[in-house]
Each structure stands twice: as structure tokens, then as C-alpha cells.
Amino acid sequence: xxxxxxxxxxALFICSASNAQTRRYYCEVKGIEKSFSGGLKIIFxxxxxxxxxxxxxxxxxxxxxxxxxxxxxxxxxxxASNYMxxxxxxxxxxxxxxxxxxxxxxxxxYKDAESFESARKGILTK
Numbered sequence: 001x002x003x004x005x006x007x008x009x010x011a012l013f014i015c016s017a018s019n020a021q022t023r024r025y026y027c028e029v030k031g032i033e034k035s036f037s038g039g040l041k042i043i044f045x046x047x048x049x050x051x052x053x054x055x056x057x058x059x060x061x062x063x064x065x066x067x068x069x070x071x072x073x074x075x076x077x078x079x080a081s082n083y084m085x086x087x088x089x090x091x092x093x094x095x096x097x098x099x100x101x102x103x104x105x106x107x108x109x110y111k112d113a114e115s116f117e118s119a120r121k122g123i124l125t126k
Contacts, residue, residue, distance in 0.1 A: 022112045025119040027089060031077045031105035040105075042074040046120065063126045071126070077105055084109045087122050 026047065031040040044064070064072040064083075074080040081091060089109040097104050113119035 021114055023114075024110050024112050025116055026092075027084065027109045027111075029077065029080050029084065029107045029109065031080075031107075032099070033102050040074075040076065042077070042080045044080070046116075048116070065124050065126055067124070069126075077107060081107060081109075087111075 028045040028047075030043040030045060032043065033039075034041050064074075066072055072083070074083065085091070089111045091107065092110050093108045095106050097106065111119045113121075
């Protein structure tokens with residue numbers, strides 16, 4: 001009977017040790033109105049680098065591409081949300097703000113993973 005308790009305790013220890021190695025990572029998807037052409041500019045902010053460079057333009061490192069290297073164009077916040085869900089991310093919260101008189105949509109996603117690289121697995125950038 002003592003062997004059963006030892007095995008159960010060992011199994012619980014292994015489960016808790018494997019869970020302790022995961023961490024929650026976040027991504028903020030921002031929708032900003034385009035100035036002249038209408039529609040939204042979709043920006044994915046994983047917190048690892050600036051979304052915009054010093055000239056105020058979107059960094060190339062944040063442009064998503066498919067497996068063939070073709071840039072993925074997101075047509076709406078729901079389009080971007082579907083992409084994130086397909087990659088294993090979970091929607092958490094949405095809110096809006098204004099910047100320079102223009103509305104900005106913010107959608108927050110999270111994913112539990114062992115590392116930032118494994119959280120971003122399958123998400124390719126230029």
C-alpha cells in the first residue's frame with residue numbers, strides 16, 4: 001500500500017513540476033484607422049520591440065507572412081483574432097482608446113507556453 005502512495009505522490013510531483021515550467025504570454029492586437037485610405041492598420045504587439053520606428057511607420061519585423069513569405073493582410077480585427085485563435089492564442093479582453101483624436105481598438109490575447117518562442121510558434125514575420 002505504501003508503494004501506491006509513493007507512486008501517486010511522485011506522479012503529482014511530476015505534474016506540478018511540468019506546470020511550473022509554463023508561463024503566460026500576452027499579445028495586444030491594435031486596430032488603428034488608416035489616415036487616407038480608410039480601413040484599419042492592424043498591429044501585433046508581443047512586447048518584445050517597438051511597434052513603430054522613429055519615423056512613425058510600422059516596423060517590418062511586425063509584418064506577418066505565410067509559409068511562402070507572402071505578407072498576410074488583415075482586413076479587420078476579427079480577421080486578426082481568427083488568425084491568433086488558429087495559432088493557439090486565447091482572447092482575454094477588448095477595449096478602445098483614442099490617440100490624436102482617432103479611435104484605437106485594443107484586443108488582448110494570451111497563450112500559456114514554456115517559452116516566448118514556443119508561444120509564437122507558427123507566427124512568421126518578415
